[in-house]
Amino acid sequence: MSALLEVEGLRVRLPTPAGPATVVDGIDYRVEPGEVFGIAGESGSGKTMSVLALMGLLPPRAAVEGSAVFEGRDLLRLGRRQLRRICGRELAMVFQDPMTSLHPMLSVGTQLTEHVRRHLGLGRRDAAERALELLREVRIPDPDSAVDAFPHQFSGGMRQRIAIAVALACRPTLLVADEPTTALDVTVQAGIIRLLDRLRSESGLTIVLITHDLGVLSAIADRVSIFYAGRVVEAGSRSDVLSRPRHPYTRGLLDALPHPEAAATPLVAIQGAPPAPRHVPPGCPFHPRCPYARATCREAVPPLLPVDGRVLACPVDPLRPGARS
Amino acid sequence: MSALELRDVVVEYERRGLDPVRAVAGASLEVERGEIVGLVGESGCGKSTLARAAVGMVAPFAGTIRFEGRDVKPLTRGVRPHELARLQMVFQNPFSSLNPRRRIGEQIGDALAVLGLVPRQQRAARVVQLLEQVGLPARTARGYPHEFSGGQRQRIAIARALAANPSVIVLDEPLASLDASAQAQIANLLVGLARQLELGLLLISHDLAIVRHVADSVAVMYLGLIAETAPTRQLWATPLHPYTEALIAAVPHADGAGTLPEALPGEVPDPSRPPPGCRFHPRCPYAFDRCRVEEPGLVELAPGRSASCWLQRPGDPLLPPATKAESRLARATFAE
Numbered sequence: 001m002s003a004l005l006e007v008e009g010l011r012v013r014l015p016t017p018a019g020p021a022t023v024v025d026g027i028d029y030r031v032e033p034g035e036v037f038g039i040a041g042e043s044g045s046g047k048t049m050s051v052l053a054l055m056g057l058l059p060p061r062a063a064v065e066g067s068a069v070f071e072g073r074d075l076l077r078l079g080r081r082q083l084r085r086i087c088g089r090e091l092a093m094v095f096q097d098p099m100t101s102l103h104p105m106l107s108v109g110t111q112l113t114e115h116v117r118r119h120l121g122l123g124r125r126d127a128a129e130r131a132l133e134l135l136r137e138v139r140i141p142d143p144d145s146a147v148d149a150f151p152h153q154f155s156g157g158m159r160q161r162i163a164i165a166v167a168l169a170c171r172p173t174l175l176v177a178d179e180p181t182t183a184l185d186v187t188v189q190a191g192i193i194r195l196l197d198r199l200r201s202e203s204g205l206t207i208v209l210i211t212h213d214l215g216v217l218s219a220i221a222d223r224v225s226i227f228y229a230g231r232v233v234e235a236g237s238r239s240d241v242l243s244r245p246r247h248p249y250t251r252g253l254l255d256a257l258p259h260p261e262a263a264a265t266p267l268v269a270i271q272g273a274p275p276a277p278r279h280v281p282p283g284c285p286f287h288p289r290c291p292y293a294r295a296t297c298r299e300a301v302p303p304l305l306p307v308d309g310r311v312l313a314c315p316v317d318p319l320r321p322g323a324r325s
Numbered sequence: 326m327s328a329l330e331l332r333d334v335v336v337e338y339e340r341r342g343l344d345p346v347r348a349v350a351g352a353s354l355e356v357e358r359g360e361i362v363g364l365v366g367e368s369g370c371g372k373s374t375l376a377r378a379a380v381g382m383v384a385p386f387a388g389t390i391r392f393e394g395r396d397v398k399p400l401t402r403g404v405r406p407h408e409l410a411r412l413q414m415v416f417q418n419p420f421s422s423l424n425p426r427r428r429i430g431e432q433i434g435d436a437l438a439v440l441g442l443v444p445r446q447q448r449a450a451r452v453v454q455l456l457e458q459v460g461l462p463a464r465t466a467r468g469y470p471h472e473f474s475g476g477q478r479q480r481i482a483i484a485r486a487l488a489a490n491p492s493v494i495v496l497d498e499p500l501a502s503l504d505a506s507a508q509a510q511i512a513n514l515l516v517g518l519a520r521q522l523e524l525g526l527l528l529i530s531h532d533l534a535i536v537r538h539v540a541d542s543v544a545v546m547y548l549g550l551i552a553e554t555a556p557t558r559q560l561w562a563t564p565l566h567p568y569t570e571a572l573i574a575a576v577p578h579a580d581g582a583g584t585l586p587e588a589l590p591g592e593v594p595d596p597s598r599p600p601p602g603c604r605f606h607p608r609c610p611y612a613f614d615r616c617r618v619e620e621p622g623l624v625e626l627a628p629g630r631s632a633s634c635w636l637q638r639p640g641d642p643l644l645p646p647a648t649k650a651e652s653r654l655a656r657a658t659f660a661e
Contacts, residue, residue, distance in 0.1 A: 042504040043475075155592050156368070185367040185531055190575040190586035197585060212504060215534075215577035219585050242581030256509035257579050258534035266516065267538055269509035273474045 003030040004174060004206050005054075009066035010076075012049050012230075014059060014277075021277035023049045025230035026066070028304070031174070036200055036207045038221030038238070040214055040253070042274050046230035047210045051176050055093065056083045070174070089119040092167035096179040098159035102151040108135075108162055109147030116169045134165040138195060157188035161195065168199070175199075176208045181216060193219050214253060218242050226250045229275055229285035231301075236310025246312050246319045248290045284314070292318035326394055327355040328525045329379060329412065329493045334388035336374050346597045348374040350549035351388065353623070356525040358492055361516065363540030363557070364529045365572070369593045371549040376497050376529045380414045381405070393492065410440050413486035417498040419478035423470040429456075429481055430466030436488035455484040460514060476507030480514065487518070493525040500535055512539050534576050537561055542629065545569045548604040549596055551623055553632040565632040567609045567646040603635065611636060611650035 012024035024046040031037045039047050052058050054068045054075050068075045070091060075083065087093075095101045103111055112134055113127035122130060128147070135143035138161040151159055160180060167175055177196065181189040197220050199205045211217060217224050218238065225235035226249065234247035245251045252270035272289045275281060281288055287297040294316055304313045308320070317323065336349040348371040356362045366372045377383045379390060384399035391397065392412045416422045424432055433452045437443045443451045453463040459480040470478055479499055486494050496515070500508045516539055519526050530536050536543060537557055544554045545568060553566040564570040574587035591608040594600055603621050606612040615635050623633040627643060636649040 042506065157592070186533065186575040186586070187367060187571060187589040188592075190577070191588035193577065194585055194588050213577070214505075214579035218579045218581050219577040219583065238583060239581045242579060244581075253505055254579055256505045258538040266513050267509035269513060270506035273476060273507065274504075 003069075004033045005031040005068065005070045005208070007050075007054070007066070007068045010050055010053060010068060011063075011065040012046070012053050012058065013063040014049075015061045016278065018278060020063070022280075023230055023277045024053065025280075027227075027230070027232055029225050029232070029235065031206060031208055032223075033173070033206050034200065034204045035222040036196070036209055036220050038217035038224040039208065039210045039227060040212060040217055040224060041227030042212060042253075044229075044274055044277065045227040047212075047227050048178055050227075051093075051178065051208065051210065054176075055087045055091065056080065085119075088115050088172075089170040090172050091174050091176070092170070092172040094160070094163050094167050094175065094177040094180050096182050098156070098163040098183075099151065101163050102159060102166070104151055107148055107150055111162075111166055112147070112169055115166075119170045130169065134169055135162075137168065137199075138162070138165045140165070155188075156184055157191060160184060160188075160192055164192075164195065164199075168205075171203075172205075174206045174208065176210070178210045179212070180209070182211065182213070189216070196220060214242060214257060226253070229280045230277065231285060231313065232304055232311070233286065233313045234310060235304075240308070240310045246307060246310065246317060247286075247314050248292050248318060249286045251319055252289075292316055328358045328393060329354075329356040329495075329527065330389075330391045331355070331375070331379055332389045332391075334375065334378055334390060335386045336371070336378050336383055337386040338374075340597075344597050347386075347549055347599075348596055349378065349385075350596075350599070352546065352549070352551050353388075354379075354527070354544055354551070354554075356493055356527050358525045359519060359523040360542070361519050361526040361528060361540045363536035363543040364527060364546060365531065365533055365536055365543060366546035367572075367593050368531065369548075369596065370546045371596070372529050372546050373497055375546070376414070376495050376527065379527060380412055380495050381409065382414070407440065410436075410489045411492045413489055413491040413494045415479075415482050415486050415494060415496040415499050417501050419475070419482040420470060422482055423478060423485075425470050427469075428466065429468050429470065433466070433481070433485045433488050436485065440489055442488075442490060451488075455487055456481075458487060458518070459484045460510075474507070475503050476510055479503065479507075479511050483511075483514070483518070487522075491524065493527065495527045495529070497529045498531070499528070500530065500532065508535065515539060533572055545572065548593060548599055550604060550633065551631075552605065552634075553630075554623075555630045559630060563643055563645050565626065565630065565637050565643060565646065566605075566634050567611055567636075568605050569632075570646055571608075603633070611646055613653070 008028050010024055010027045013020040013022050027050055041047050053064050064076055109131050112131035116122050116127045116130050131147055132143050135146050140146045140161055181192050221238050223237050224241050226233050228249050234241055234250045255268040270289055283298040284302050287293040302313045302315050304311045331354045333351045334349055335351055337345040337347050339345050352375055364372050378385050381397045381400050430452045434448050437448050452466050456465050461480055500511055518524055540557050542556050543560050545552045547568050552568045571589040577586045600607050602618045603616040606616040621633045621635045623631050625631045626637055626639055636646050
């Protein structure tokens with residue numbers, strides 16, 4: 001099967017007053033049609049920047065290298081106009097905070113029909129019909145009155161559903177969702193996770209899901225990629241990476257989470273904090289925080305190699321079955 | 326007598342031209358020294374308002390709030406009474422609660438000077454001691470807030486609260502803005518401090534999983550009222566209120582198993598027009614006639630365990646609501 005999106009050697013440098021900072025440092029991943037591809041990592045690991053780069057949404061003067069082939073076209077080589085024709089139509093995005101991504105002064109109906117009319121050239125009546133259909137699809141109660149309402153009249157969860165409806169308006173093939181449930185309560189989050197899962201299974205939507213919450217990835221992602229300091233440290237199928245992690249960082253992230261079975265024990269926190277983009281240590285970027293680090297870890301950046309059904313950037317591989325810890 | 330005691334607290338917010346909103350509609354809560362009490366619930370349930378009322382930042386409309394046996398007087402333009410300094414608060418976002426233009430050491434030292442706790446010559450040493458208590462190096466005192474990560478800033482905010490020698494600290498979502506590893510570090514720090522300094526902590530959080538690890542007992546809040554209180558472990562083993570059950574089922578587990586979390590249907594209703602009867606009944610899968618007309622009230626079912634649900638009556642065995650609902654239906658069918 002050919003990939004829907006294939007990102008290779010993606011590198012993003014942002015200008016800062018102290019000089020350029022490399023926030024994404026050579027990232028590869030493939031997204032297959034119809035899957036939920038999860039990207040996880042702590043804040044500052046380059047998760048968001050790596051997808052904003054695909055849509056040309058980086059801050060001005062940012063430098064991008066590599067390639068991102070989406071259905072045969074390299075998004076990083078397209079002109080602004082060509083990119084604009086793809087983004088919003090074939091490639092759509094949902095952000096963390098629906099209150100800032102929705103326009104506060106326009107009715108929900110207007111926001112749902114605007115780009116359908118622009119991208120697909122639908123007439124007023126067809127577009128209005130499509131808006132109702134979209135609201136039903138994301139399970140907004142009483143869609144007929146919802147089209148005339150404004151974003152502030154809805155709760156956070158309903159707003160996120162509306163933002164998803166807006167993103168789905170042109171029937172995109174790929175939906176990029178950046179922390180879509182982070183601002184929501186668990187009960188509402190569960191509803192959004194179920195909605196994304198239904199969209200994938202019913203309409204074959206491909207989803208790139210960015211989150212810091214491994215629980216969310218564990219619920220719906222088919223394959224996951226763990227980012228650290230702008231690089232991929234481990235990637236593979238959900239069950240391989242999250243049930244049998246091999247990279248000490250993946251393991252650390254999972255151990256830091258409150259565990260359902262082991263309540264009364266203290267949480268195992270990863271020591272220290274992730275490095276700032278301009279102060280990424282030499283060698284493996286995780287070595288200063290890694291309990292298994294050896295002298296070799298400080299020297300060379302470990303390559304991402306296939307190991308046991310996944311890719312892993314850790315030559316020491318201290319978590320392999322049978323390894324002494 | 327508990328260190329912090331809230332009895333039937335009601336907090337209303339006035340709205341111009343509209344009915345007032347009763348954000349807290351009669352909630353009771355106790356925090357002992359050395360005990361960590363978690364207060365959980367969805368946004369809009371009134372947990373932050375209750376926390377603010379507990380330290381005197383908003384005035385209650387009715388009910389009593391007592392700290393170490395004294396009434397907590399709502400904050401006015403006057404000086405906050407010195408006795409209340411032992412009741413401290415830590416906020417969600419340490420970046421907005423710290424002054425960006427002053428050194429960390431000065432900001433922590435303020436409390437020592439204002440309260441006259443430490444003579445001037447010893448203040449710097451005490452600041453260093455406080456920083457070390459929260460796991461930060463002495464040089465932190467010379468830095469400014471922007472030089473630190475979110476987790477470190479939250480440690481600084483906690484050190485500043487500790488400067489007043491508190492016996493109780495109310496923490497409003499102290500972990501919400503942090504990454505998983507920083508969250509775990511701060512959670513462990515809080516448990517350590519509570520044990521070491523015999524601090525009572527009231528930890529407000531929407532994250533049940535973290536509360537489960539940290540808290541000794543938990544109060545679950547729904548639409549201005551306490552739905553259930555229980556020792557943490559028991560709450561997880563057998564939730565007695567259907568709302569608690571739904572909250573626990575909604576938490577996704579990072580086990581790689583691909584299990585979808587259970588969604589709770591409906592939304593938190595408008596607190597200015599709460600539903601009649603049990604406030605949870607429109608979203609409750611087990612609701613029956615009585616729930617729609619009569620409020621159940623928080624009832625003690627076992628030592629340390631209370632719930633406000635018509636399925637749970639004193640003297641009954643402690644069983645989850647699903648089991649209770651089933652046997653209630655069976656009885657009803659039998660009676661016919």
